[in-house]
Amino acid sequence: MGKIFDFDFMIQCIPQILKGIPYTLLIAVVAFLIGIVIGFIGAMCKIYNVPVLKQITGVYVSFIRGTPLIVQIMLVYYAVPIFIRIINQKFGTAFDISWIPAVVFMLVAFSMSAGAYLTESIRASILAIDKVQLEAAYSVGMTTFQAMRRIILPQAIKIGLPVFANFFIGLLKDTSLAFTAAVPEIMGQAKIVAGRASRFFEAYIVAALIYWVICIIFERIVAVIEKRANRDEKEGKK
């Protein structure tokens, strides 16, 4: 048998594992964006006490937070085919489950999960803005939409920025669970390479380093954004 630790193999498997990056980023970014939309709607339902929707949001958030992500992934993975069979039976259609790529299932699962967590973060960020600003916006004649878009949300986003960034990093790493549905993202690629050569440790080290580097780059970007967001306020404009 060969070496205890095969450094050359580790280097060799880098290009293959790098191929997983687009999938990783795709799932993380799309799920985050859809999650923001779901989260915003959920937050508004809760803040404005919208009957029925508020209760639905409550159950949804509670369920997602109370179940492991891997279980949710499995539920989506097995629920969608059943759902499609029901549709086929009812309407006599002939949708084929294999038309849908696995990554779509993962986008659904991760978006649902992100939406629930972001509902709470967005709600907290909006409530952190002093209510008198909203009243002031109303008092000068703004509509709720104008007040939200021009006054409340810009501040809420700034307050929530560190929380959203933190959540995105968590999400980015959670995408590694997508390999369970055979999506060839970073972790999936690492598993494939490793399995072929029966050298797991080397491949996983590469995977770990790639995740780490992506997160470091992302943290840098967020730091720049935060600095920009706060710069104006200290100095005044122009």
Add this chain to the structure above:
Amino acid sequence: MIELKGIHKSFRSTEVLKGVDLSVEEGQTVALIGSSGSGKSTLLRCINLLEKPDKGTVRIGDFYFDAHDINGRIKREARKRTAMVFQGFGLFENKTVLENVTEALKVVQKKSVEEADDIGKQYLEKVGLSNKKNNYPRTLSGGQKQRVAIARALALDPKIILFDEPTSALDPELVQEVLRVIKQVSEAKVTMLIVTHEMDFAHDVADRIAFMADGEILESAPPNEFFTNPKSDRAKQFLDRYLQRFNYTI
């Protein structure tokens, strides 16, 4: 002219306003005084519909509505005709001082950026804050914040400005600069309704004092008459308490 008739408002089982009538003539300043919890602020907020009255009618110039008909459009129309200065300032923290004043001119009144800026600068000059126009509210003192809020209200050119305890959140040494500005506005014949606990100021500035207790206006009289010869026992007790407090400090 502003005219309120039979305004009722309850929060759950507590009746806060029990059928209030009040009118403010054009160019007049009316001071609304009374103990905490007597319904002064709620009455004010029923005019620009930050609170929805349960019953009653409101006339703001040529605009009239009944409490039963209130909807989104009526709320906005009422708010376009009024402006409010809050106890807690309510400045938009993400906007500069000038933008705070011009925001509604641009967004609600649809004025051009140039016109809005001109108006904004003019009113900041009036409250003595031209040099702060590019600052963010966070960097201002409480007194300066409230003066910006007053400029913002004035710039809207409303039928009436509603002041909701404009100096109650200020440090004692900052109260005077804000009261001076409000007095100046009053002298310029802007129609105003002021909820205040500053008795000297009310005496000095108001054309009429309306005294509220337990959700009703018990008295409405010119300041000299009210402060020297209050008619109701509640008003007497109220003024006695205030005079006692003055004796303390002398």
